[in-house]
Amino acid sequence: MTWWCTALDEAWSWSRWRPYPGVWAMIGLLVVPYFWNMRGRFERRHALLFGGGALLLWLTTDWPIGTLGAGYLASAHMLQYLLYTMVVAPLLILGVPEWMARRLVARFRLYRVLGFLSRGLWLPALAFNLVLIATHVPATVDGLRQGPFGNFAIDLAWLGAGLVMWLPVLGPLPELRRRGLAAIGYLFFATGFVPIVPGSFLTFASFPLYETYETAPRVNEFLTAINDQRIAGLAMKLGAVPIAWGMIALLFFRWQREEETAQLAELSH
Amino acid sequence: MRGRRLIGLGLSVAIGAAACGSGSEVPSGLQGFTYAERVAKPDFVLTDTGGNSFDFQEETKGRLTLLFFGYVNCPDVCPVQLGQLSQVFASHPDLGRAATVVFVGVDHARDTPEAVRAYLDKFDSRFIGLVGDATSLEAAQLAAAIPVAYREQLPEVDEENPQFYTYAHAGTVLAFAPDGYSYSTYPMGVRQSEWVNDLTILADIGA
Numbered sequence: 419m420t421w422w423c424t425a426l427d428e429a430w431s432w433s434r435w436r437p438y439p440g441v442w443a444m445i446g447l448l449v450v451p452y453f454w455n456m457r458g459r460f461e462r463r464h465a466l467l468f469g470g471g472a473l474l475l476w477l478t479t480d481w482p483i484g485t486l487g488a489g490y491l492a493s494a495h496m497l498q499y500l501l502y503t504m505v506v507a508p509l510l511i512l513g514v515p516e517w518m519a520r521r522l523v524a525r526f527r528l529y530r531v532l533g534f535l536s537r538g539l540w541l542p543a544l545a546f547n548l549v550l551i552a553t554h555v556p557a558t559v560d561g562l563r564q565g566p567f568g569n570f571a572i573d574l575a576w577l578g579a580g581l582v583m584w585l586p587v588l589g590p591l592p593e594l595r596r597r598g599l600a601a602i603g604y605l606f607f608a609t610g611f612v613p614i615v616p617g618s619f620l621t622f623a624s625f626p627l628y629e630t631y632e633t634a635p636r637v638n639e640f641l642t643a644i645n646d647q648r649i650a651g652l653a654m655k656l657g658a659v660p661i662a663w664g665m666i667a668l669l670f671f672r673w674q675r676e677e678e679t680a681q682l683a684e685l686s687h
Numbered sequence: 688m689r690g691r692r693l694i695g696l697g698l699s700v701a702i703g704a705a706a707c708g709s710g711s712e713v714p715s716g717l718q719g720f721t722y723a724e725r726v727a728k729p730d731f732v733l734t735d736t737g738g739n740s741f742d743f744q745e746e747t748k749g750r751l752t753l754l755f756f757g758y759v760n761c762p763d764v765c766p767v768q769l770g771q772l773s774q775v776f777a778s779h780p781d782l783g784r785a786a787t788v789v790f791v792g793v794d795h796a797r798d799t800p801e802a803v804r805a806y807l808d809k810f811d812s813r814f815i816g817l818v819g820d821a822t823s824l825e826a827a828q829l830a831a832a833i834p835v836a837y838r839e840q841l842p843e844v845d846e847e848n849p850q851f852y853t854y855a856h857a858g859t860v861l862a863f864a865p866d867g868y869s870y871s872t873y874p875m876g877v878r879q880s881e882w883v884n885d886l887t888i889l890a891d892i893g894a
Contacts, residue, residue, distance in 0.1 A: 427763070428762070428763055429762035429763045429766075624778065625778075625878070625879045625880045625883075626878070626879060629876075629878060632771075632878055632879065633767060633771070633875070633876045633877075633878065634767070635762065635763040635766060635767055636766055636767070636770055639766070639770075639809055642770065642774055643770075643771075643774065643879075644774060644778070644879075
């Protein structure tokens with residue numbers, strides 16, 4: 419038994435469940451303090467969003483997705499990346515109510531850091547894309563996927579990158595939340611371009627790029643290493659599109675409504 | 688992966704020490720585990736999946752030949768090795784046409800001609816399957832200078848599930864150039880790019 423998922427040298431089996439105590443501990447460390455702080459001020463909407471994010475985080479990290487991503491399928495690795503960065507991270511952020519965020523920010527003295535992220539949007543965009551590239555370079559994947567510490571580092575980097583990327587537009591503190599064209603442009607540049615490069619390498623490579631997934635026992639005899647990699651490449655290029663563009667559309671319509679409201683207010687004066 | 692490669696390296700050294708070299712140089716650029724001196728193709732006769740006698744040396748004469756001892760119910764090494772080769776041949780049809788893959792089923796109880804044929808067809812219908820009784824299979828493995836496979840009982844086995852066992856077998860693919868000699872071997876973990884590189888080199892030796 420290992421405390422976190424890791425690549426295995428044995429055939430994949432859907433019936434061979436594996437426990438990962440480290441994953442359970444991480445979920446516990448996230449959920450227990452959250453609901454402890456919610457005592458007396460329970461907010462259903464926030465609790466559902468945070469609980470949904472934590473549930474998805476657990477499903478993405480634990481067996482079977484975690485095990486498959488750690489050592490069997492590049493497509494599972496990519497699914498994990500997309501879920502962490504595009505679904506789990508925004509759900510967790512949206513699940514934190516403003517009063518709880520203010521308490522956390524004050525306790526850990528994070529206000530200046532969050533303010534810096536919100537003002538200099540290039541920094542979260544850069545950090546997000548650096549993590550994307552670094553965690554998809556074959557040397558990194560093949561090196562880190564072989565042990566639980568490496569897999570833990572990858573999972574943590576993805577979750578952290580997702581949180582940093584989404585905070586400036588979804589953050590719980592209204593004064594630090596970017597709106598309008600700045601938020602739209604930020605999301606467009608942060609999520610739209612860089613994934614195309616590694617995604618294309620994965621889709622069009624002549625050979626499997628990751629030794630970990632290439633030489634692993636096949637999960638399905640019809641899913642060859644190269645086809646698995648192509649699926650991963652396409653997922654990297656297209657997987658984030660619905661969420662990123664959905665959010666861009668939402669921000670655009672909200673911005674348009676705010677502009678109209680402001681114009682009406684001006685006319686009425 | 689590194690562990691697998693070290694096992695393969697040890698096996699290659701053992702084979703190299705056991706086999707008789709003829710003194711000819713091993714070509715440079717090979718990425719598999721190379722011998723100090725080339726090794727002659729083994730001489731053994733088994734039965735192919737069509738029920739015909741198959742003289743390994745005679746039937747593969749002048750061909751780039753890949754010899755692999757495995758078994759149909761193998762959960763990990765065999766499907767990876769055969770899968771890698773089938774993918775290499777799918778992406779490089781010229782190599783697929785140049786090479787003959789010979790799979791020897793070491794599980795004489797379960798590796799029937801029908802089972803071996805059905806198994807190999809999942810990878811590439813051109814792969815040749817050989818079967819035999821325990822004695823002839825052991826002779827073939829000894830001729831190829833690889834450790835003889837042996838049956839391993841799994842802890843879950845009981846009288847109601849006597850078929851629940853695996854084989855410990857050499858997971859290495861032995862490659863023979865068209866000149867009839869082997870210059871390198873390929874343990875589990877060899878990558879498709881390495882296969883293409885080496886098969887391209889080996890196909891030209893004595894062709």
